[in-house]
Structures are given as C-alpha cells and as structure tokens.
Amino acid sequence: MxxxxxxxxxxxxxxxxxxxxxxxxxxxxxxxxxxxxxxxxxxxxxxxxxxxxxxxxxxxxxxxxxxxxxxxxxxxxxxxxxxxxxxxxxxxxxxxxxxxxxxxxxxxxxxxxxxxxxxxxxxxxxxxxxxxxxxxxxxxxxxxxxxxxxxxxxxxxxxxxxxxxxxxxxxxxxxxxxxxxxxxxxxxxxxxxxxxxxxxxxxxxxxxxxxxxxxxxxxxxxxVPALAQNQPDIEQRAIAVDAGRRTQLLRHLLKQNNWGRVLVFVATKYAAEHIADKLHRAGIKAAAFHGEFSQGARDEVLADFKASKLQVLVATDVAARGIDIAQLPVVLNYDLPRSAVDYTHRIGRTGRAGKSGIAISFVSAETEAHFRLIEKRHQLKCEREQIAGFEPVVSAAPANDLNAESSSDGGIKGKRKSKKDKLREAAALGKTD
CATH class of the missing domain: 3.40.50.300 (P-loop containing nucleotide triphosphate hydrolases)
Known part of the structure; x- marks a missing residue:
C-alpha cells in the first residue's frame, strides 16, 4: 500500500x-x-x-x-x-x-x-x-x-x-x-x-x-491548489452561436478586436485545414497545425506563428500540450474539447508567465450540454454572450443528463467509461483481459 x-x-x-x-x-x-x-x-x-x-x-x-x-x-x-x-x-x-x-x-x-x-x-x-x-x-x-x-x-x-x-x-x-x-x-x-x-x-x-x-x-x-495568486490571469468567455456560422463569427471577432495572434482549437485535421483555408482566402494570415504534419512543417508553422507572421493557428489537440508561445493573447475553442481535462490544457496556452489572456468557447445548441459539463467539472460559470448579427437561431434542448457521452464533434467525455478508457486503466494496472 x-x-x-x-x-x-x-x-x-x-x-x-x-x-x-x-x-x-x-x-x-x-x-x-x-x-x-x-x-x-x-x-x-x-x-x-x-x-x-x-x-x-x-x-x-x-x-x-x-x-x-x-x-x-x-x-x-x-x-x-x-x-x-x-x-x-x-x-x-x-x-x-x-x-x-x-x-x-x-x-x-x-x-x-x-x-x-x-x-x-x-x-x-x-x-x-x-x-x-x-x-x-x-x-x-x-x-x-x-x-x-x-x-x-x-x-x-x-x-x-x-x-x-x-x-x-x-x-x-x-x-x-x-x-x-x-x-x-x-x-x-x-x-x-x-x-x-x-x-x-x-x-x-x-x-x-x-x-x-x-x-x-x-x-x-x-x-498545488489553484489559488487566485497561483492561477494564470485568463478571462474565460462563452459565445452562443449556431454551428454553421462559427467561421463567420471568427472572422468578425478577428477584425473587431485586432488580435495579433489567436490559437484556434478544432476537433479534426480536416476542420483545421478547412477553416485555415477559409481564413486565408478571406485575407487573414492563417495556417493549419495537426499531427499529420512532418516535423519540419510543424517547426516552420510554429516559428511563423511565434514570429507573428501568422495571425491565426488552427490546431487540433496536438497543440494543447508542450507548446509554449510567449504572450499569446487569445485561445479560441471553435470545437469544444472532448474532455474537461483537455479544456484546462487548451486554455493554458494563454495567460502564461504572468501575462493575462482570453479564452473563448463557441457554444452551439448541439454543444450546450457539453459546455455545461465543462463548467460543472471546473466549478465555472460563463454567461452566454451573443454577438450582434450572429445571434443563434437554433435553441439548445434541455440537458437531462450532463454526464452522458456525446457523439457530436467536440463532445465531452463524461463520467461513464468507454471501452478504450477501461482498456487504458487495465493497462496502467498491469492487468489483461
């Protein structure tokens, strides 16, 4: 013992x-x-x-x-x-x-x-x-x-x-x-x-x-408890928006706020490339970043982002750990992370080394229950903002069970263990089926 x-x-x-x-x-x-x-x-x-x-x-x-x-x-x-x-x-x-x-x-x-x-x-x-x-x-x-x-x-x-x-x-x-x-x-x-x-x-x-x-x-x-004096200075925001209008809203926010650099998290490689391409065609210096890049390509994209040659980096969760970008002002969850733990690591890319930062999550009707679970796990409460011209049309259904698994993109893994989770825990314990 x-x-x-x-x-x-x-x-x-x-x-x-x-x-x-x-x-x-x-x-x-x-x-x-x-x-x-x-x-x-x-x-x-x-x-x-x-x-x-x-x-x-x-x-x-x-x-x-x-x-x-x-x-x-x-x-x-x-x-x-x-x-x-x-x-x-x-x-x-x-x-x-x-x-x-x-x-x-x-x-x-x-x-x-x-x-x-x-x-x-x-x-x-x-x-x-x-x-x-x-x-x-x-x-x-x-x-x-x-x-x-x-x-x-x-x-x-x-x-x-x-x-x-x-x-x-x-x-x-x-x-x-x-x-x-x-x-x-x-x-x-x-x-x-x-x-x-x-x-x-x-x-x-x-x-x-x-x-x-x-x-x-x-x-x-x-x-080390997350005391106020130990916590990074991160303003956490949640913006309600229909799923189909997220890219338009992202472009609007970039123009309105004039952020120098923004790290945007998405759920899939396809989404990273698709959204980065849309932003690029709109005249925004953006690039995708995901696990299928060669090491040389990853290094080049990160160097450009750190040097502010890129305004937006659209990344899968491969970027949630191990990347230290000095003075990164904004992290944006285009897709919500699958787990509440990953939410912590995503937003932790901003507000580092004593600097302040902003973490924004897009919340649609389909992902409202997921974000409530994130709030519950982190004892967090974010008011749902609405941006003029981008007010959601689709209403969220009542969430009867915040701990249920979700199959939507960016969904959160709840308390119920999946087969993969059980296998991982068994491996950690040195057990075999």
Missing part, C-alpha cells in the same frame, strides 16, 4: 532558490535564466527530489514543473561522476514532439552553468531516426523522449536505459490518454528496479493514480 507524504501548499510562501538546498553551480544557472523566486511546486518538489525519493506532483500548466524536476536532477548528476562513454542516467518521457523539444531545450539552458558537461538528447518521431542515432553516439546523460521513438532506438541498439537512476513522467495523464500505456509498460520492464520515479502533470485521473500506486515507493505527494 502506498503511503503518501502530503505537501499541500494552501497559501503563497516567499522563499529563495538558495534555501532549497541547490548547489552554487545550479543557483548560478537559476540566476542566468532570470528566475527570481521559486514557484510553489518548485518549493515543494526540489528538496524532495534532492533527497532521492519518489514524487507525485500535481500543478496547473505554467506553474514551473520543468524547472521543478530539472534543477534537482541536474544537481544529482553533478554530485555523481560522469563516465565515458556516457551512460543514460535521467530519462524524461513526454507525450508529444513539441514537449520533447521544449523540455530538452529548457534543461540544456539550465545545464550550461554546470561545471560538468552534460549531454541532453531529444528523441521523438515524425522525423528520420538516423540523425537521432548519430546524436546518441558516445551516449547521453539525459534523454527527453516520446515513448514510441525511444523504443525504436532501443531496438536499434542506439540507446540503453539499463543504468537510468531517475525516471520522469511529464504530463503523465496525457501519456496514458494518448494510448502510450503499452509502450510505457515495455519501457518500465527495461529499467532498473531501483530508481527514482517522478510524476509531474496538471491533472491526475484514475489511470495515472493506478500507475503511480504500482510504481512509486512512499512518494512525496505535492498538490
């Missing part, structure tokens, strides 16, 4: 990084990155990780989770002598290519001030495996990887995880939700039994708790 040590931060704590047990070299890296005071999750996690114990940390998007595990792990690597060839000692598993790149780059920047040179490799699919095999020649100290590509490279004898001392599951809920349960199980079987396990995520559904209960040994459980 897992015994939890609770670190529940219910009020802001003013501390310095120097009080957390970090070495002078790591403190120099912190200062060079411009970090002033640690966030609540960093205050709780850094000492716990330095002690070598397991950690289960839940904190909202943008709370500083990457530095919370990267800083102490870099120090632990510095405290142990390196070897030639390098042996992989820290493995970070992430759900998406973008998060792999972002996390690896963040760790590289923090490692620059370290007295001992460390090699950090990012491994992900969607690109040729050969350059990553070349990069792994001579080994690596830290690998940030998506599960599938890591297993491919293990099978090619390009990397070994037999000496890993610390395993991090970043965005653990998304790893399981995206169907990586089997891959994670295969990876766990190849890792040393004696290791440090760190789970970091914004949400912890039952499948993640089940996996944590099986893997973690007397972990420090860190829960």
């Amino acid at each position: 897992v015994r939890w040590q609770h670190y529940k931060l219910s009020r802001p704590v003013v501390m310095s990084f120097s009080s957390l047990g970090l070495s002078p070299a790591i403190l120099q890296a912190v200062a060079e990155r411009g970090y002033v005071t640690p966030t609540p999750v960093q205050i709780a996690a850094i000492p716990a990780i330095l002690r070598g114990g397991d950690v289960l940390a839940a904190a909202q998007t943008g709370s500083g989770k990457t530095a919370a595990f990267a800083l102490p792990l870099l120090q632990l690597l510095q405290d142990s002598p390196g070897e030639k060839p390098r042996r992989l000692r820290v493995l970070v598993l992430v759900p998406t290519r973008e998060l792999a790149q972002q996390t690896a780059e963040a760790i590289r920047l923090l490692a620059q001030a370290a007295p001992q040179s460390l090699k950090i490799a990012a491994l992900f699919g969607g690109v040729s495996i050969n350059p990553q095999m070349m990069d792994l020649r001579g080994g690596a100290d830290i690998v940030v990887a998506t599960p599938g590509r890591l297993l491919d490279l293990i099978e090619h004898n390009a990397v070994s995880i037999a000496a890993v001392s610390s395993l991090v599951l970043d965005e653990a809920d998304r790893l399981l939700d995206m169907g990586f349960s089997d891959e994670i199980g295969r990876i766990l079987a190849l890792l040393p039994k004696q290791r440090q396990n760190l789970f970091f995520s914004a949400t912890f559904p039952s499948a993640v708790h089940a996996l944590a209960a099986r893997m973690l040994h007397e972990p420090a459980r860190i829960a």
Whole structure:
C-alpha cells in the first residue's frame, strides 16, 4: 500500500532558490535564466527530489514543473561522476514532439552553468531516426523522449536505459490518454528496479493514480491548489452561436478586436485545414497545425506563428500540450474539447508567465450540454454572450443528463467509461483481459 507524504501548499510562501538546498553551480544557472523566486511546486518538489525519493506532483500548466524536476536532477548528476562513454542516467518521457523539444531545450539552458558537461538528447518521431542515432553516439546523460521513438532506438541498439537512476513522467495523464500505456509498460520492464520515479502533470485521473500506486515507493505527494495568486490571469468567455456560422463569427471577432495572434482549437485535421483555408482566402494570415504534419512543417508553422507572421493557428489537440508561445493573447475553442481535462490544457496556452489572456468557447445548441459539463467539472460559470448579427437561431434542448457521452464533434467525455478508457486503466494496472 502506498503511503503518501502530503505537501499541500494552501497559501503563497516567499522563499529563495538558495534555501532549497541547490548547489552554487545550479543557483548560478537559476540566476542566468532570470528566475527570481521559486514557484510553489518548485518549493515543494526540489528538496524532495534532492533527497532521492519518489514524487507525485500535481500543478496547473505554467506553474514551473520543468524547472521543478530539472534543477534537482541536474544537481544529482553533478554530485555523481560522469563516465565515458556516457551512460543514460535521467530519462524524461513526454507525450508529444513539441514537449520533447521544449523540455530538452529548457534543461540544456539550465545545464550550461554546470561545471560538468552534460549531454541532453531529444528523441521523438515524425522525423528520420538516423540523425537521432548519430546524436546518441558516445551516449547521453539525459534523454527527453516520446515513448514510441525511444523504443525504436532501443531496438536499434542506439540507446540503453539499463543504468537510468531517475525516471520522469511529464504530463503523465496525457501519456496514458494518448494510448502510450503499452509502450510505457515495455519501457518500465527495461529499467532498473531501483530508481527514482517522478510524476509531474496538471491533472491526475484514475489511470495515472493506478500507475503511480504500482510504481512509486512512499512518494512525496505535492498538490498545488489553484489559488487566485497561483492561477494564470485568463478571462474565460462563452459565445452562443449556431454551428454553421462559427467561421463567420471568427472572422468578425478577428477584425473587431485586432488580435495579433489567436490559437484556434478544432476537433479534426480536416476542420483545421478547412477553416485555415477559409481564413486565408478571406485575407487573414492563417495556417493549419495537426499531427499529420512532418516535423519540419510543424517547426516552420510554429516559428511563423511565434514570429507573428501568422495571425491565426488552427490546431487540433496536438497543440494543447508542450507548446509554449510567449504572450499569446487569445485561445479560441471553435470545437469544444472532448474532455474537461483537455479544456484546462487548451486554455493554458494563454495567460502564461504572468501575462493575462482570453479564452473563448463557441457554444452551439448541439454543444450546450457539453459546455455545461465543462463548467460543472471546473466549478465555472460563463454567461452566454451573443454577438450582434450572429445571434443563434437554433435553441439548445434541455440537458437531462450532463454526464452522458456525446457523439457530436467536440463532445465531452463524461463520467461513464468507454471501452478504450477501461482498456487504458487495465493497462496502467498491469492487468489483461
């Protein structure tokens, strides 16, 4: 039975990084990155990780989770002598290519001030495996990887995880939700039994708790409540509109508000391309972004969006995690997310790093019940706005059961488990049918 040590931060704590047990070299890296005071999750996690114990940390998007595990792990690597060839000692598993790149780059920047040179490799699919095999020649100290590509490279004898001392599951809920349960199980079987396990995520559904209960040994459980002083400054709005007039309304809002950049979420690849094309033909600089793009195409589109060469990025949920776009003013849910959890990650793309942001959801008669469920799950209440000239004609039917599954596009997964959900939870528990 897992015994939890609770670190529940219910009020802001003013501390310095120097009080957390970090070495002078790591403190120099912190200062060079411009970090002033640690966030609540960093205050709780850094000492716990330095002690070598397991950690289960839940904190909202943008709370500083990457530095919370990267800083102490870099120090632990510095405290142990390196070897030639390098042996992989820290493995970070992430759900998406973008998060792999972002996390690896963040760790590289923090490692620059370290007295001992460390090699950090990012491994992900969607690109040729050969350059990553070349990069792994001579080994690596830290690998940030998506599960599938890591297993491919293990099978090619390009990397070994037999000496890993610390395993991090970043965005653990998304790893399981995206169907990586089997891959994670295969990876766990190849890792040393004696290791440090760190789970970091914004949400912890039952499948993640089940996996944590099986893997973690007397972990420090860190829960950072969504207090007003910890919450990002995001204005959440809901606009009632008929489904067939959403694109017209989007164009109207873009013109009326003169937003510099807007991230628009849709349910499918087809919708992303169709809406981006309509906006482009209307003279709006827009592009689609989805999982079937090559890595080169994804990098190019994101670079253009970050540089404000594009005003609108129309994306599927592949963009909900792992993309950090500085000063993104608006996120718009053209289609509602399938799950209430994904709503959190979508709107978390704005209001980052102390900036304010706006999150807008289009709500039609068909999706009114879905949005009510989102409100219920997040204890949220958004007044339904109506925009002059776009008032809905179709009325929403009464929602008799907010927990029912929906088959409409952008529908929300309710409490009733689907067959896929049950299989994922069984995989997380190590069971077979």
